[in-house]
Amino acid sequence: MDKIAVLIPCYNEEKTIAKVIRDTKAALPEAVVYVYDNNSTDQTAELARQQGAIVRYEYMQGKGNVIRRMFREIDARCYIMVDGDDTYPMEFAPKMVDKVLCHNADMVVGDRLSSTYFEENKRPFHNIGNSMVKASINHLFGSEVKDIMTGFRAFSYGFVKTFPVLSKGFEIETEMTIHAVYNHMQIDNVIVDYRDRPEGSVSKLNTYVDGFRVLGTIFRLYRDYKPFGFFSLLAVLLAIIAILFFIPVLLGFLETGLVLKFPTLIVCGFVMMAAIQSFFAGLILSNMATKSRRDFEYRFSQVCKEERCKQGEEPCR
Incomplete structure (x- = not known):
């Protein structure tokens, strides 16, 4: 070395x-x-x-x-x-x-x-x-x-x-x-x-x-590296889009008692579902990233031991 x-x-x-x-x-x-x-x-x-x-x-x-x-x-x-x-x-x-x-x-x-x-x-x-x-x-x-x-x-x-x-x-x-x-x-x-x-x-x-x-x-x-932050931002963005397009549908329903824009309502529902899925995907991936960091800490300690071994500071096994 x-x-x-x-x-x-x-x-x-x-x-x-x-x-x-x-x-x-x-x-x-x-x-x-x-x-x-x-x-x-x-x-x-x-x-x-x-x-x-x-x-x-x-x-x-x-x-x-x-x-x-x-x-x-x-x-x-x-x-x-x-x-x-x-x-x-x-x-x-x-x-x-x-x-x-x-x-x-x-x-x-x-x-x-x-x-x-x-x-x-x-x-x-x-x-x-x-x-x-x-x-x-x-x-x-x-x-x-x-x-x-x-x-x-x-x-x-x-x-x-x-x-x-x-x-x-x-x-x-x-x-x-x-x-x-x-x-x-x-x-x-x-x-x-x-x-x-x-x-x-x-x-x-x-x-x-x-x-x-x-x-x-x-x-x-x-x-x-930061999946919860990333997918939470994505979830918030999708939720805002869904809410903005849903508001006219809701106002129309309150005025007439009828849903005048069924396609818009359906799309808003799917976009909100995507927002929810994005949020939970962030939670799952965040847990996986935490486990990956634990594995890295173990691997890092093994590499440091390998370095000491190559320097002759401790016996190799």
Whole structure:
């Protein structure tokens, strides 16, 4: 087991990868640097290998697929994940490592939004999107995470080996954050500087397509992790619709003693039944989510025991 593993997912980063590796080795000389190449068509892999990094490959396109591969293959006490585009200064990495190794953090967020991000980033829609995602997740999940979509993070062994990677692309950061928040893992924050990409380096993030994917991920994970809240909101919405359309039918009946709009009455009845079903579906799924959390706590404790075993702190059985 490595003490510190630095994981760098890369796709066509030949302009910056060599500098990122040099900066990493200067900041964390004891770390093992892994570069995972995701079908690059330039010299990214060759340049990384020349700088002494261990180069591996993921052939399924997408950052989420790369992270799944990295988390499966690498064992370490502390993981640093950083993008290969040289937007994150590596001098902040030792402080993030200390949070994991000495202060029991499960995930450390490299917080760009509290420092230079809004000055350095030249894409205004990214600024708006980051703020919206941060506000929505903190509101929906009752958290106080400072930067949801940062690509600069540190993880414990327990987090990495229990995190189910479901996303394929850039929405993976959102998924990581919600997973940690929902399972009450210790999340620490380190404010880091941010610098825009150097000239000639091109972002792979599509503002609109990936933005909608992130919003879809938030919607999906809120439904999965907070089913009672999600289906209760749906039940209230359906009940309001049913009541609004039922009121004219009721007023007509009170005035004439006749039901003048039988189709509307029937539809209102079905919509109200759907609202009731949605409410009880939320109750059932909430109980299932509670059981899933209990199972996760047991699995997490087993993974932590496995980590101690690999470090030689207790006998393996």
